[in-house]
């Protein structure tokens with residue numbers, strides 16, 4: 637899915653949630669969602685706050701606004717929350733569906749790769765009392781950079 641389409645789809649779902657829950661449609665909820673969808677995968681509250689200032693300098697927000705909006709975005713199911721040791725990061729639900737996340741256990745660098753070859757397999761897994769919508773698979777290992785530095789140490 638291209639970036640723009642994912643952003644619009646996420647916004648549509650957020651607005652639907654706001655309407656269903658009878659919440660107020662605020663400019664900040666929309667601008668924070670757009671900020672996250674214009675960033676790389678896995679960003680912290682601080683990253684979002686900084687990027688928001690850059691993208692929407694005319695909308696003044698404070699960190700607590702970001703926290704509050706994040707809660708709404710999580711409930712609307714348009715972003716994911718992941719906890720990694722002491723760090724909490726957020727990623728997009730739309731546009732990154734059915735991907736494989738590769739995490740280097742040495743330098744903690746992460747990247748996403750396509751899971752097209754596993755898609756038919758994973759979509760057909762039947763788990764009792766659970767309906768799968770999409771998946772995100774995490775593989776832990778060593779990245780190319782760390783592999784080379786291990787060789788050099790020997």
Ligand SMILES: [Zn+2]
Nearest residue numbers: 740743779782
């Ligand atoms: Zn590494």
